[in-house]
Amino acid sequence: MGILKMILSIILSGFVAFAFHVYRVLVVKPQRLRSKLQNQGIRGPSPSVLLGNISEMRRMVQDQDQAQTQSTQPAISHDCPSTVFPYLQKWRNEYGPVFVYSTGSIQLICVADTEMAKEISFSTSLSLGKPSYLSKDLGPLMGQGILSSSGPIWAHQRKIIAPELYLDKVKGMVKLMVYATVLTLKSWENKIENGGGSADIKVDDDMRSLSADIISRACFGSSYSKGEDIFSKLRTLQKTMSKVGIGIPGLRYLPIKINREIWKLEKEIHSMILEVVSERVKGPYEKDLLQMILEGAQNYVDDSKLNMVSQDKFIVDNCKNIYFAGHETTAITASWSLMLLAANPDWQARVRAEVLQICKDGALPDADMLRNMKTLTMVIQETLRLYPPAVFVVREALEDIKFKEIVIPKGMNIQIPIPMLQQNTELWGPDAHEFNPERFGKGILGACKFPQAYIPFGAGSRTCVGQNFAMIELKVILSLILSKFCFSLSPAYHHSPALRLVLEPGNGVRLIVTPL
Structure with missing residues (x-):
């Protein structure tokens, strides 16, 4: 009998302590603030x-x-x-x-x-x-990567990642950006040919695939073998998490259907990224962003002041941040830019004239050409003003x-x-x-x-490290599209901006595309 009373007393004490904690979190602290x-x-x-x-x-x-x-x-x-x-x-x-x-x-x-x-x-x-x-609350997508961390850990992450995205290095990536974009536009040409001279294309899907391809080639090199699956699952994770209320106490711990889906995706993405890392460790590697993250992870583990999460988590969280921020935001901005140019044919014609003048005789754009595309830069800046992804x-x-x-x-x-x-x-x-x-x-x-x-890229010390990469990628994609195609809004386009962690076209962007 005495043991039973002791057990009940412990349970009651635990319940009271938990209730007090909940009361403090939900009532006392908010009221005080x-x-x-x-x-x-x-x-x-x-x-x-x-x-x-x-x-x-x-x-x-x-x-x-x-x-x-x-x-x-x-x-x-x-x-x-x-x-x-x-x-x-x-x-x-x-x-x-x-x-x-x-x-x-x-x-x-x-x-x-x-x-x-x-x-x-x-x-x-x-x-x-x-x-x-x-x-x-956003841990499955953000973890403790560069987008969500603070203090010494964030400073260490920025020291690793920022130099790989400085302007001089990004200029060296223009050729591979052009190559990836040309491949995408060839698929558009096939759709147009099959459509009898024009095609109704949902461009935001293609922009996501293209931007994912570019970030893969530029930052993760030849070892990036499972990119398509990782990006697909990250996109699903993003859409799923946007449906969950941020800040509802205890919600993220409940084994409800949406949480089980999130946990499953998080586990799968974690494993897939570590497979990419394992492939990189085995064979010859390039001095790219992935390699710098791997080396930075080792330095992170060796530094007792920074070592708060495992080496694997450090690598996975920063890769997820770059995969997500590096392709999703750029793809969305490219889609919004195309929508705005389709809705404003005078500006479309004006930017196309500039591109064709700079890229004469069908020349593919290089870093110097992109720098001279002032009107295109203005369009991108205005797009980011009206529709900033973050x-x-x-x-x-x-x-x-x-x-x-x-x-x-x-x-x-x-x-x-x-x-x-x-x-x-x-x-x-x-x-x-x-x-x-x-x-x-x-x-x-x-x-x-x-x-x-x-x-649109933040400000101060936390300005987006990928700003130069994003701007040059956008110029490459848009200049090549404008040099090859005319486009207008499809009758199926329904304008509905939606906030799904980032600001995106709720129903996608559909364009009627014809060759020049």
């Missing part, structure tokens, strides 16, 4: 205990989606803030450019104030880091930190909504929601009243 900001005049919508503001957010997005669905052929609106996250637009109008809201247990201060956003983006304080939810700059206050007279308490997550800055009519003019590449005619510095409001 929000009250510190409310005392400084920062307000926001009232959250529920378990879901925060998730229910309200979902309702507004569903209303927006329903309105789009009911329209048989909706007009192409580039006002992404209103389309993709109407809740942020609503709360900004109600509470001002700096407000608080929550997704489950995650407390967020949303900063749409340009000057404050600049201070945060360019801060080098050790009191700022990447949010912990990136490596937890829609938020995110940070976490690791200690109390002050920006623009506002003290952000330790544990608060900071979110800068990039589209809201890049389509602010006060900064960009009354045509901020329109496609007008001419605004970049004098470069980024002359494009708007506050150049720091243009941050």
Whole structure:
């Protein structure tokens, strides 16, 4: 009898401790963080205990989606803030450019104030880091790679990866980018021939395959034998994880159907990447990005200050980050660019004329030619302004930190909504929601009243390491397409930007493509 009482007492004590922990996570900590900001005049919508503001957010997005669905052929609106996250637009109008809201247990201060956003983006304080939810809630996709880590580990990762993507090295990759693109365009020529002179092509699928091929050849060399399967599974993992609510306490641990699918994909991707690594270790290798990650992993393990995860996890997480960020974002931007050029034939003709003038007599583009394609650069910059793949700059206050007279308490997550800055009519003019590449005619510095409001690649010390790679790849792909084909929007195209961790065409991009 005494033993039974002891067991019951232990169980009861454990339950009380767990209940107290849940109460502290869901009630005490959020209230404490929000009250510190409310005392400084920062307000926001009232959250529920378990879901925060998730229910309200979902309702507004569903209303927006329903309105789009009911329209048989909706007009192409580039006002992404209103389309993709109407809740942020609503709360900004109600509470001002700096407000608080929550997704489950995650407390967020949303900063749409340009000057404050600049201070945060360019801060080098050790009191700022990447949010912990990136490596937890998004762990299967991000892990603790360069996109989600902070402190010494992130510095070590950047030291390894950034030099491999410097401009001088990327210029040496142009030939293989051209080669891969030409192969894709030959498949378009076959479709056109079979279609009797034109073809209705879902270009975003081809852009993903092409970008995956390019990043494979450029960064992972000949050992990249299972690339197609890895990219396919990463894409499935991305789409699956975008359906899971971030910040709902304990959700990621429950063996529900969607979590089981995520865990299965994560395990398969992990094994496939290690197979690629195993092949590289066996035979002759190239001095490419994969090799630098392998060498960096060894240095990481040898350094006791950095050694927080296994060597295998260090390799897999950084490979996943590069696979995902290196091909998905570029492919999406190429697709948006083609959509915008198809919808604006005058700009399509103007860029094509530039490309044909520079690449005379059918010459394939090289690094020098790409540098001279100013009009094409303007189109890409305007595409990234209207449709930035990553829609938020995110940070976490690791200690109390002050920006623009506002003290952000330790544990608060900071979110800068990039589209809201890049389509602010006060900064960009009354045509901020329109496609007008001419605004970049004098470069980024002359494009708007506050150049720091243009941050498609982030800003400061955490600027995307692949920026040069992405820009040159986009120029190669678009210049070759423009030099060979004319294209217009397919009647089947349905404009519906969707946020699936990145901002992508919800129903794809379909174009009617004809040869020049």
